[in-house]
Amino acid sequence: MKRRYNIVVVGGGMTGLTVAALLANSRHADALRLTVVDAAPRPRFDSDDDIALRVSAIATGSADMLDSIGAWETVVSTRACPYEHMRVWDGEDDPEGPSTLRFDADEFAVPQLGFIVENLLVRDAILKVLDRMDVSLRFDTPIAAIDNAVDTYRVLLEDGREIDADLVIGADGARSFVRESAGIDVSRRPYAQTAFVTHLRPQESHGATARQRFLADGPLGMLPLEDGRISVVWSTTHETARQAMAASDAELGSMLTEASDQVLGELAAAGPRGTFPLCAQHAGNYVLPRLALIGDAAHAVHPLAGQGANLGLADAGTLSTVIEEAITRGEHPGDRPVLRRYERARKGANATMLHLMTGLNQLFAVGSPTIGELRRAGMRLFNVSGPLRERAVKVALGAGRH
Numbered sequence: 565m566k567r568r569y570n571i572v573v574v575g576g577g578m579t580g581l582t583v584a585a586l587l588a589n590s591r592h593a594d595a596l597r598l599t600v601v602d603a604a605p606r607p608r609f610d611s612d613d614d615i616a617l618r619v620s621a622i623a624t625g626s627a628d629m630l631d632s633i634g635a636w637e638t639v640v641s642t643r644a645c646p647y648e649h650m651r652v653w654d655g656e657d658d659p660e661g662p663s664t665l666r667f668d669a670d671e672f673a674v675p676q677l678g679f680i681v682e683n684l685l686v687r688d689a690i691l692k693v694l695d696r697m698d699v700s701l702r703f704d705t706p707i708a709a710i711d712n713a714v715d716t717y718r719v720l721l722e723d724g725r726e727i728d729a730d731l732v733i734g735a736d737g738a739r740s741f742v743r744e745s746a747g748i749d750v751s752r753r754p755y756a757q758t759a760f761v762t763h764l765r766p767q768e769s770h771g772a773t774a775r776q777r778f779l780a781d782g783p784l785g786m787l788p789l790e791d792g793r794i795s796v797v798w799s800t801t802h803e804t805a806r807q808a809m810a811a812s813d814a815e816l817g818s819m820l821t822e823a824s825d826q827v828l829g830e831l832a833a834a835g836p837r838g839t840f841p842l843c844a845q846h847a848g849n850y851v852l853p854r855l856a857l858i859g860d861a862a863h864a865v866h867p868l869a870g871q872g873a874n875l876g877l878a879d880a881g882t883l884s885t886v887i888e889e890a891i892t893r894g895e896h897p898g899d900r901p902v903l904r905r906y907e908r909a910r911k912g913a914n915a916t917m918l919h920l921m922t923g924l925n926q927l928f929a930v931g932s933p934t935i936g937e938l939r940r941a942g943m944r945l946f947n948v949s950g951p952l953r954e955r956a957v958k959v960a961l962g963a964g965r966h
């Protein structure tokens with residue numbers, strides 16, 4: 565009889581659900597017994613509800629991956645905003661000036677550069693796919709411990725039940741319990757910034773454009789929403805983020821109109837508000853025998869280029885491919901040499917993105933006029949360099965490809 569492997573995915577965020585769905589769709593699905601365990605209640609999306617606070621820029625490559633598991637059609641037909649243009653500029657400059665970085669879908673012969681979608685909707689759509697598959701889903705189920713037994717990990721649930729796993733996939737976010745319990749070290753560098761997030765109604769049309777203005781305190785991201793509002797991710801000082809949370813609607817509108825340099829005219833407060841601490845984080849190892857980390861459990865990057873979820877989805881894609889190929893070859897999918905193939909494929913790419921985001925954030929925080937002039941010269945040069953621009957767009961479009 566064909567051997568079956570028990571795989572327990574800890575964490576039902578975007579990356580955990582995606583890896584479960586990819587494995588359940590794989591050639592060797594019948595050789596796998598899949599369980600997803602999440603501490604929180606099952607997320608439920610209702611299209612009558614307002615657009616949720618947490619949205620993500622999903623790259624085309626990630627959308628393709630979600631399509632391959634049958635979840636994307638639900639997302640895109642329910643509520644998603646394609647964006648066709650991207651503008652990135654230095655806070656000292658005119659957004660229409662020559663040093664503004666410009667990317668347009670037309671130029672790269674694609675219909676859009678990506679989509680702004682609600683995290684909740686993506687998770688709900690994947691869960692609807694998983695409901696139809698042979699995957700056990702356990703929400704409201706925190707794990708209490710993972711114990712390394714002889715050939716398996718014993719996953720102890722807080723309700724007292726136990727699951728023996730041939731492979732544990734830790735997809736339990738930046739404060740990963742799996743990572744801590746397995747003793748995997750993590751390098752952590754907090755940014756001196758907090759991300760303030762809200763929706764605003766702009767006076768002028770957002771024109772399906774994702775915008776980013778780099779200010780000395782951190783970048784202000786303005787993402788287009790399907791109903792004409794914009795979602796703002798303002799990485800700023802802890803104090804300014806605190807003031808933005810406490811401000812009246814009129815005060816908040818003025819603060820962000822000023823921070824955006826009126827690029828979309830007056831901005832009016834029009835949605836919930838929240839703050840998120842920002843930290844660059846990278847796990848020393850992604851894998852141990854019978855254990856692999858994916859998504860924010862393995863790496864957390866600055867949200868300035870909207871890449872965190874895309875990198876997590878790319879991890880999910882690579883890990884599921886590595887597992888599928890291992891089973892084809894008759895290998896145990898939890899063996900370290902097998903899992904190392906995943907780590908080798910993803911760790912370097914994630915480290916590059918992490919350093920790039922940290923470096924960009926620092927570069928724009930330097931107030932010196934000389935550095936400012938160099939920055940602008942670099943951006944003007946980038947604008948006229950065909951190969952560099954093409955490379956950057958390939959990365960941005962395909963961050964989710966595996």
Ligand SMILES: Cc1cc2nc3c(=O)[nH]c(=O)nc-3n(C[C@H](O)[C@H](O)[C@H](O)COP(=O)(O)OP(=O)(O)OC[C@H]3O[C@@H](n4cnc5c(N)ncnc54)[C@H](O)[C@@H]3O)c2cc1C
Nearest residue numbers: 575577578579603620621707736737859860870872873874
């Ligand atoms: C302000 C902001 C804006 C962002 N914008 C973008 C963007 O535009 N594009 C983009 O690609 N990325 C963006 N990101 C990053 C993106 O949100 C994250 O990278 C992504 O959500 C991580 O997904 P994940 O599934 O790895 O982890 P999480 O979403 O953190 O999911 C972890 C899951 O594990 C569960 N869990 C935790 N502990 C346990 C436990 N002990 N037992 C069981 N379950 C547990 C949790 O309940 C949760 O469901 C942004 C981040 C921030 C902060």
